[in-house]
Amino acid sequence: xxxxxxxxxxxVLNLLKEEFPDITISKIRFLESQGLLDPERTASGYxxxxxxxVERLRWILRQQREHFLPLKVIKGKLxxxxxxxxxxxxxxxxxxxxxxxxxxxxxxxxxxSGASMTGxxxxxxxxxQADELAQLxxxxxxxxxxxxxxMPYYDEDALLVASLAAGCMKFGVEPRxxxxxxxxxxxxxxxxxxxxxxxxxxxxxxxxxxxLETIEELSRLGEGLRRAMLRLALRGYLE
Numbered sequence: 001x002x003x004x005x006x007x008x009x010x011x012v013l014n015l016l017k018e019e020f021p022d023i024t025i026s027k028i029r030f031l032e033s034q035g036l037l038d039p040e041r042t043a044s045g046y047x048x049x050x051x052x053x054v055e056r057l058r059w060i061l062r063q064q065r066e067h068f069l070p071l072k073v074i075k076g077k078l079x080x081x082x083x084x085x086x087x088x089x090x091x092x093x094x095x096x097x098x099x100x101x102x103x104x105x106x107x108x109x110x111x112x113s114g115a116s117m118t119g120x121x122x123x124x125x126x127x128x129q130a131d132e133l134a135q136l137x138x139x140x141x142x143x144x145x146x147x148x149x150x151m152p153y154y155d156e157d158a159l160l161v162a163s164l165a166a167g168c169m170k171f172g173v174e175p176r177x178x179x180x181x182x183x184x185x186x187x188x189x190x191x192x193x194x195x196x197x198x199x200x201x202x203x204x205x206x207x208x209x210x211x212l213e214t215i216e217e218l219s220r221l222g223e224g225l226r227r228a229m230l231r232l233a234l235r236g237y238l239e
Contacts, residue, residue: 006040006048015054020061022164028057030125030159036060036075064160067216071156116145122154126162128169135175136165141182192218 007015009025016023031037032047037057040048049057056078063069063077117125123133136142142161144152154162165178195218196211 006050007054009039009047009049012049012054012057016058016061019058020065022160022167023061024127024163026125026127027159027163031057031060031071034071034075036071036078064156066220116153116155117159119144119152119154122159122162125159127166128162132166132169132175133162136162136178139175139179139182141165141175141178188222 009028012028013023013025028037032039037053037060039053040050042048060074060078063074064071119130119133122128123130128136133142137144142154142158142165145155145158146153165175168178169175192215196214199207199211199214
């Protein structure tokens with residue numbers, strides 16, 4: 001911590017950036033707007049993050065990254081301190097509340113999202129421009145989860161993709177270039193589905209839970225392999 005007892009939102013961002021490269025001030029504000037964070041304010045309205053606030057944020061981000069938990073589930077588990085039995089239970093949500101990383105259409109289903117944003121709110125939270133969001137939608141990278149009165153609403157999966165895409169665009173990457181990630185994810189999802197299909201055919205809660213846990217572990221291992229393969233492919237440029 002700094003000399004004072006608390007950190008500003010910018011200092012929190014710098015503190016967590018190494019562990020969570022995609023974290024942004026907009027995302028921290030969004031988590032607060034969803035009721036997951038409640039930092040104190042100075043007399044002039046600036047946020048004050050104490051040690052407990054930073055650890056709470058760190059725990060939330062880890063649940064999203066490592067266990068693919070929707071915000072609604074994370075929020076329901078925040079009554080337990082990070083690292084406690086209650087918090088650990090968050091990674092074993094029964095009845096399909098824990099969401100597999102398989103993309104929509106892979107046949108494993110999805111739990112309702114805890115977030116709901118308009119396109120304007122999504123752009124503000126992710127740093128995208130409206131035309132960039134439209135391009136991401138055109139290439140199938142972001143999609144609204146539901147529509148109310150003709151107004152599309154987006155969940156935290158859309159926010160995550162939009163935030164990562166916005167980060168890529170800072171390096172000159174265009175939305176059309178990001179289609180390769182969607183294609184790779186769909187192929188991986190199809191492969192995972194073949195592996196767990198025998199479990200799902202048993203049609204009982206234990207087998208379904210085993211299928212979800214298998215997918216989560218395969219996803220974690222696959223992410224590590226992709227990073228390793230990418231380092232090998234780029235070794236000549238990085239050395």
